[in-house]
Amino acid sequence: MHAGDSAIDVNDLRRRYGPAGSQGFDAVRGISFSVARGELFALLGTNGAGKTSTLELLEGLAAPTGGTVRVLGHEPFRERAKVRPRIGVMLQEGGFPPELTALETARMWAGCTSGARPVAESLELVGLTGRRNVRVKMLSGGERRRLDLALALLGRPEVLFLDEPTTGLDAESRRETWELVRALRDQGTTVLLTTHYLEEAETLADRLAIMHAGRIATSGRVADIVAERPSRLSFTLPADVRPEELPPAGRLGALACETAGRTVRLRTRDLQRTATEALLWARDRRIELTGLDARSASLEEAFLHIASALETADGRDPADPARAAERAGTATGATR
Numbered sequence: 001m002h003a004g005d006s007a008i009d010v011n012d013l014r015r016r017y018g019p020a021g022s023q024g025f026d027a028v029r030g031i032s033f034s035v036a037r038g039e040l041f042a043l044l045g046t047n048g049a050g051k052t053s054t055l056e057l058l059e060g061l062a063a064p065t066g067g068t069v070r071v072l073g074h075e076p077f078r079e080r081a082k083v084r085p086r087i088g089v090m091l092q093e094g095g096f097p098p099e100l101t102a103l104e105t106a107r108m109w110a111g112c113t114s115g116a117r118p119v120a121e122s123l124e125l126v127g128l129t130g131r132r133n134v135r136v137k138m139l140s141g142g143e144r145r146r147l148d149l150a151l152a153l154l155g156r157p158e159v160l161f162l163d164e165p166t167t168g169l170d171a172e173s174r175r176e177t178w179e180l181v182r183a184l185r186d187q188g189t190t191v192l193l194t195t196h197y198l199e200e201a202e203t204l205a206d207r208l209a210i211m212h213a214g215r216i217a218t219s220g221r222v223a224d225i226v227a228e229r230p231s232r233l234s235f236t237l238p239a240d241v242r243p244e245e246l247p248p249a250g251r252l253g254a255l256a257c258e259t260a261g262r263t264v265r266l267r268t269r270d271l272q273r274t275a276t277e278a279l280l281w282a283r284d285r286r287i288e289l290t291g292l293d294a295r296s297a298s299l300e301e302a303f304l305h306i307a308s309a310l311e312t313a314d315g316r317d318p319a320d321p322a323r324a325a326e327r328a329g330t331a332t333g334a335t336r
């Protein structure tokens with residue numbers, strides 16, 4: 001990628017909370033990545049990984065403690081006047097005046113936005129036309145998220161920052177938001193989003209980075225990150241067949257074989273071969289395999305693997321129920 005092609009360039013970026021000169025807390029510990037113009041990039045991470053802290057630096061809401069960040073070729077904090085009109089920002093908490101209606105809120109915002117698109121168009125884009133005369137305090141959490149997105153779109157931004165854009169939305173609204181974000185990307189908007197929903201990143205992102213404890217643990221295209229993880233095949237043997245009777249894992253083209261009672265789990269990089277070998281073995285032995293489940297590696301599996309490997313490296317116990325619940329919330333998008 002040529003330097004001129006990138007909308008966002010982040011190099012060894014750092015952010016420390018606390019008074020200058022104090023020990024403070026390092027929330028972002030030297031991260032680097034680039035986002036090309038027209039690309040959709042997702043920042044994923046465990047809770048407290050530093051996603052919002054990073055996003056705020058990209059949006060120019062705070063100055064970095066170290067390293068550099070460029071958005072559309074400018075430093076977002078020092079050159080805010082150049083960057084702000086060209087970006088759209090959807091924060092985690094909108095903080096709108098509760099007594100104004102959705103329409104009044106959008107009109108007020110449009111008044112501060114140069115070259116704003118018509119307010120009605122923005123509300124229509126996010127499906128809030130029918131709710132335009134409802135006061136903000138009466139909107140549901142999901143509707144407020146969509147109002148926030150409508151405001152971020154008012155200025156027809158070249159770069160759109162979305163901090164957990166679909167948190168609190170029901171499944172249908174989430175899919176509608178995905179379609180909208182994808183359409184914006186297809187029209188050339190660069191999008192950087194943070195999310196707790198792996199499905200969201202898997203569905204939308206051209207590339208993504210997984211953050212943990214202020215660092216990027218891995219980044220790349222979803223397919224490449226997933227390709228590093230093995231696929232799985234599992235089945236249950238009949239009562240009269242012992243797992244030891246199975247051929248060795250290597251003969252089934254598998255990396256490893258685990259058994260629990262009569263249930264067999266194989267990990268493999270060649271799912272088709274392993275499934276074929278296992279089925280041929282069963283056919284030759286006239287054995288019926290029940291609960292047959294062949295599963296390609298997923299982003300969720302890759303994420304859980306990275307999170308638990310890093311926690312082990314941190315000296316934290318990945319089996320700790322609180323940590324496991326936290327990871328599961330991150331991985332499956334359970335409401336927080």
Ligand SMILES: Nc1ncnc2c1ncn2[C@@H]1O[C@H](COP(=O)(O)OP(=O)(O)OP(=O)(O)O)[C@@H](O)[C@H]1O
Nearest residue numbers: 017018025027045046047048049050051052053054
């Ligand atoms: N103003 C602040 N002062 C001190 N520490 C902070 C402050 N804001 C955030 N932190 C800490 O910095 C770390 C990163 O927080 P951040 O909100 O960036 O993470 P995140 O990845 O967005 O998390 P989540 O997914 O839970 O929203 C956390 O440990 C958090 O407690």
